[in-house]
Amino acid sequence: MQNELQQLEARGDRLTHYELLGVSADADGGTIRRAYLEKSKRFHPDAWYRKETGRFGPLLSKWFQRLSSAYQILSDEESRAAYDSDHRTELSQTDRAALDRRELSRAEEERRARERRERMLRTKGFARIGAARKLYEEGQEYALNGERTQAIFALKAARELDPNRKEIVTKLVELEREQSRARANSALASGREREERRRFAEAITAYAAAFQNDPGSFAAAMGAARCAMESSDARAATIWASRAVELNPEDAGARMMLSRLFLSAGMKARARTELGALLSKNPDHKEAKALLRTL
Amino acid sequence: MGELVIGIDLGTTNSVCATVQNGTPTVISNRTGYRITPSVVAMARNGKRLVGALARRQAVTNPERTVVAVKRLMGRRWSAKTTQEAIQRMPYSVVAGPHDDVRISLGEQQYSPPEISAMVLTELRLDAEAFFGAPVTKAVITCPAYFNDSQRNATKDAGRIAGLEVIRIINEPTSAALAYGFGKAQGERQVAVFDLGGGTFDFTVLHMFKGVFEVEATGGDSLLGGEDFDNRIIDFLSEPFRQKHGTDLRKDKMALQRLRDAAEKAKCELSSLKQVEINLPFISASQQAGPLHLQATLSRDQLEQMTADLVKRCMQVCERVLGEAKVHAAQLGDVLLVGGQTRMPKIQEEVRRLFGKEPAKNVNPDEAVALGASIQGAMLLHDEQEMLLLDVTPHSLGIAIAGGFFQKIIAKNTTVPTSAHHVFTTVKDDQTSAKITVLQGESETSADNELLGEFMLTGLRAAPRGAVDIDVIFDISADGIVSVSAIDMQTGTRQSITVTASSGLTEDEIKKAARSNEDWMLGQKEDPEFQDRKNRAEELFREFETLWPRLTRAAHNGLGQEPLQRAQAALSVARLQLAQRESDALAGSLERLERMLQALRGALERSQGGA
Numbered sequence: 001m002q003n004e005l006q007q008l009e010a011r012g013d014r015l016t017h018y019e020l021l022g023v024s025a026d027a028d029g030g031t032i033r034r035a036y037l038e039k040s041k042r043f044h045p046d047a048w049y050r051k052e053t054g055r056f057g058p059l060l061s062k063w064f065q066r067l068s069s070a071y072q073i074l075s076d077e078e079s080r081a082a083y084d085s086d087h088r089t090e091l092s093q094t095d096r097a098a099l100d101r102r103e104l105s106r107a108e109e110e111r112r113a114r115e116r117r118e119r120m121l122r123t124k125g126f127a128r129i130g131a132a133r134k135l136y137e138e139g140q141e142y143a144l145n146g147e148r149t150q151a152i153f154a155l156k157a158a159r160e161l162d163p164n165r166k167e168i169v170t171k172l173v174e175l176e177r178e179q180s181r182a183r184a185n186s187a188l189a190s191g192r193e194r195e196e197r198r199r200f201a202e203a204i205t206a207y208a209a210a211f212q213n214d215p216g217s218f219a220a221a222m223g224a225a226r227c228a229m230e231s232s233d234a235r236a237a238t239i240w241a242s243r244a245v246e247l248n249p250e251d252a253g254a255r256m257m258l259s260r261l262f263l264s265a266g267m268k269a270r271a272r273t274e275l276g277a278l279l280s281k282n283p284d285h286k287e288a289k290a291l292l293r294t295l
Numbered sequence: 296m297g298e299l300v301i302g303i304d305l306g307t308t309n310s311v312c313a314t315v316q317n318g319t320p321t322v323i324s325n326r327t328g329y330r331i332t333p334s335v336v337a338m339a340r341n342g343k344r345l346v347g348a349l350a351r352r353q354a355v356t357n358p359e360r361t362v363v364a365v366k367r368l369m370g371r372r373w374s375a376k377t378t379q380e381a382i383q384r385m386p387y388s389v390v391a392g393p394h395d396d397v398r399i400s401l402g403e404q405q406y407s408p409p410e411i412s413a414m415v416l417t418e419l420r421l422d423a424e425a426f427f428g429a430p431v432t433k434a435v436i437t438c439p440a441y442f443n444d445s446q447r448n449a450t451k452d453a454g455r456i457a458g459l460e461v462i463r464i465i466n467e468p469t470s471a472a473l474a475y476g477f478g479k480a481q482g483e484r485q486v487a488v489f490d491l492g493g494g495t496f497d498f499t500v501l502h503m504f505k506g507v508f509e510v511e512a513t514g515g516d517s518l519l520g521g522e523d524f525d526n527r528i529i530d531f532l533s534e535p536f537r538q539k540h541g542t543d544l545r546k547d548k549m550a551l552q553r554l555r556d557a558a559e560k561a562k563c564e565l566s567s568l569k570q571v572e573i574n575l576p577f578i579s580a581s582q583q584a585g586p587l588h589l590q591a592t593l594s595r596d597q598l599e600q601m602t603a604d605l606v607k608r609c610m611q612v613c614e615r616v617l618g619e620a621k622v623h624a625a626q627l628g629d630v631l632l633v634g635g636q637t638r639m640p641k642i643q644e645e646v647r648r649l650f651g652k653e654p655a656k657n658v659n660p661d662e663a664v665a666l667g668a669s670i671q672g673a674m675l676l677h678d679e680q681e682m683l684l685l686d687v688t689p690h691s692l693g694i695a696i697a698g699g700f701f702q703k704i705i706a707k708n709t710t711v712p713t714s715a716h717h718v719f720t721t722v723k724d725d726q727t728s729a730k731i732t733v734l735q736g737e738s739e740t741s742a743d744n745e746l747l748g749e750f751m752l753t754g755l756r757a758a759p760r761g762a763v764d765i766d767v768i769f770d771i772s773a774d775g776i777v778s779v780s781a782i783d784m785q786t787g788t789r790q791s792i793t794v795t796a797s798s799g800l801t802e803d804e805i806k807k808a809a810r811s812n813e814d815w816m817l818g819q820k821e822d823p824e825f826q827d828r829k830n831r832a833e834e835l836f837r838e839f840e841t842l843w844p845r846l847t848r849a850a851h852n853g854l855g856q857e858p859l860q861r862a863q864a865a866l867s868v869a870r871l872q873l874a875q876r877e878s879d880a881l882a883g884s885l886e887r888l889e890r891m892l893q894a895l896r897g898a899l900e901r902s903q904g905g906a
């Protein structure tokens with residue numbers, strides 16, 4: 001165990017989630033879960049409860065947590081796909097090949113499913129209802145296996161065959177909502193990660209994707225505004241900051257940013273309005289007061 | 296066998312204590328011989344503290360000084376809406392405490408909910424000590440999966456006040472699954488735990504693989520349980536009465552307590568009978584008609600009709616949680632029924648319908664949770680089992696940010712233990728302190744989430760704004776309990792954090808309560824005379840037990856039932872006296888029992904000699 005921990009420490013951040021869990025990059029959900037559970041048995045602090053772990057104690061909890069978060073990311077279709085595309089270059093040769101294999105077989109499977117759906121969509125008359133039910137069941141099956149994209153395709157086809165079945169539409173709406181939420185979350189996370197690494201252009205793309213999937217995301221709008229400021233794109237920054245203010249009119253940070261942007265664009269009146277609104281909520285905001293005085 | 300450790304199911308209605316003995320999880324009977332102890336505490340008129348069945352039995356005559364369902368108040372803020380709603384239904388008086396917490400008034404004294412719970416725990420601890428014949432100081436206590444940080448802390452505090460080191464708080468459903476999976480832990484399967492107790496409903500989906508139990512999703516309704524079924528019966532009984540006599544029995548505390556008892560009894564009986572009679576003589580009196588009696592018949596069908604919506608609510612929760620866990624009801628390997636209310640046939644029928652299978656046998660709905668807790672205790676301390684629980688945090692954890700918004704830092708359903716951090720930057724020049732408001736919940740708006748506490752970051756170093764970055768670290772332990780620490784990122788120094796608002800008891804309050812509980816226990820730790828009588832009583836009980844099979848045979852062969860019945864009556868009287876520590880009365884009973892034992896022995900010998 002101590003050796004294992006030392007090895008993990010030596011590889012540190014370069015270890016991919018697949019390597020950490022000890023699975024190949026084309027492993028299916030069940031394999032990933034079993035690997036996680038088996039590893040937990042040794043890494044979970046309970047396995048070491050009241051035992052002398054000395055300086056290895058903190059390492060154990062650190063690596064248990066890494067293990068859990070790797071599992072969490074790889075166990076959701078959306079976040080796994082995002083992880084794969086973000087970290088492709090860090091994967092080993094074999095894992096990259098495994099990833100390609102998985103994508104290939106998935107594409108193949110998708111193609112076959114699509115063909116089958118198209119065949120079914122050509123069903124005529126009474127049989128359409130039966131075909132729709134089949135597709136609906138198939139969609140549910142996919143959803144249960146965590147394959148949301150496939151599930152959505154199947155349900156869309158089912159809806160086309162039988163537009164009046166309420167449960168089809170309900171399930172579809174639910175899955176689509178879940179999908180945007182998952183997409184927004186993983187885009188937001190990847191935006192943050194890129195921002196931290198000061199890759200602002202990429203971060204803006206990610207934040208924009210998060211915003212598109214969740215138009216109520218204040219965090220995404222603010223993130224994009226910050227990154228646009230950093231890369232001196234005043235126009236984009238102004239648009240994003242205005243969105244942020246719209247979403248959370250009480251946030252002093254967003255208003256402050258927007259006033260600065262207006263000011264540097266020479267739009268003094270609008271800057272003044274923003275500062276006024278800010279100060280009416282936060283009368284003691286020093287920065288805002290100072291900025292207003294210079295105006 | 297290592298250190299002694301017990302597992303406790305500290306329920307809203309009932310509590311159970313268990314331990315792993317020689318590798319077998321076993322329920323510890325209480326000193327009155329029952330496997331279940333009602334979670335009821337009362338102050339008798341003579342100032343004596345009563346716990347369990349005794350407290351419950353005198354509730355009718357002493358409703359204001361009898362505390363039931365205190366679990367509903369654990370870790371609650373006085374000002375919260377849910378607290379005020381819960382208080383409405385309590386027959387005893389609940390007042391505001393000093394930290395926006397609640398206190399229960401019993402006579403002149405006021406007690407915090409953890410202190411009341413500690414009285415139940417103390418009772419169980421004494422039962423366990425009687426069972427082992429040795430002091431017990433370590434325990435695993437269970438709590439509902441949805442309990443937040445404050446409620447878990449309150450549970451832990453209760454343990455400390457009772458003089459127990461709570462080595463772990465585990466979730467009830469997980470605990471039940473542990474009991475179920477014990478000894479058959481190898482295969483891979485998914486199970487669901489359906490727990491309908493006295494006041495709450497919990498539904499959890501778990502995955503089991505090679506002894507590892509992973510919680511996949513959990514949900515429930517903390518205001519749905521057996522009591523709601525009782526209330527329907529109470530309404531059914533009192534509505535016609537009100538219309539006929541113009542008196543609402545529900546407004547009279549004493550009558551209400553009698554109605555409650557009768558309703559619950561009828562409900563439980565209807566789990567095995569098709570129809571019951573309810574008789575409450577002298578329930579009230581009127582000026583004209585004199586004493587009033589209540590009499591009614593209730594059928595199982597009627598009960599099912601008037602509680603159909605409650606059952607439906609349970610099923611809806613199940614469907615929602617199954618959706619979150621992404622499993623089909625039919626895919627589950629097993630469904631475990633836990634909690635007394637799952638004995639209702641209608642519930643079992645609906646579970647069968649939804650899941651398309653029989654609920655698991657070999658799971659005792661009253662005992663599974665406590666047994667699981669005892670297994671967890673043994674796993675931690677004696678690691679005799681290759682098992683592991685992977686539990687999750689039931690609520691998202693985050694902080695309040697500008698504009699009244701809530702920023703999530705650790706998401707719901709994250710495996711515990713876990714930690715996450717958040718960087719605070721000073722917003723003013725020479726800012727020396729910052730307030731962090733920590734909340735749990737799923738809403739985007741801070742105000743809609745549960746406030747865990749406010750922390751002050753103090754003694755920040757003087758610097759221009761933005762130049763001080765403080766890394767605040769949030770930890771959630773395997774108990775699901777949150778702790779916060781902070782580090783100045785530029786200098787690496789640890790920042791002090793003080794809790795400025797928490798609904799919990801202070802360290803001093805806990806210590807003081809623990810001391811007074813200890814004093815009470817010492818007061819109970821008897822005079823040697825009582826100890827002697829107690830030992831003699833237990834010896835006698837054992838002798839009767841070994842003799843019993845022969846006596847029953849003899850009863851059929853001419854001795855007759857009468858002497859046996861008399862002995863049984865005397866035995867239960869003695870048991871009660873022992874539990875109530877009525878030392879002198881017990882002495883009288885013991886003499887009688889001894890005489891009976893001698894007589895019965897003689898009779899047996901004679902009948903054998905004659906044969």
Ligand SMILES: Nc1ncnc2c1ncn2[C@@H]1O[C@H](COP(=O)(O)OP(=O)(O)O)[C@@H](O)[C@H]1O
Nearest residue numbers: 306307308309492493521563566634635636638
């Ligand atoms: N045979 C039965 N039929 C129906 N309900 C029952 C039966 N036995 C117990 N109950 C109910 O179960 C509830 C207590 O369940 P329990 O699991 O002990 O509660 P808790 O977990 O809240 O302490 C009570 O409401 C009680 O009336």
Ligand SMILES: [Mg+2]
Nearest residue numbers: 306307492634
């Ligand atoms: Mg229970």
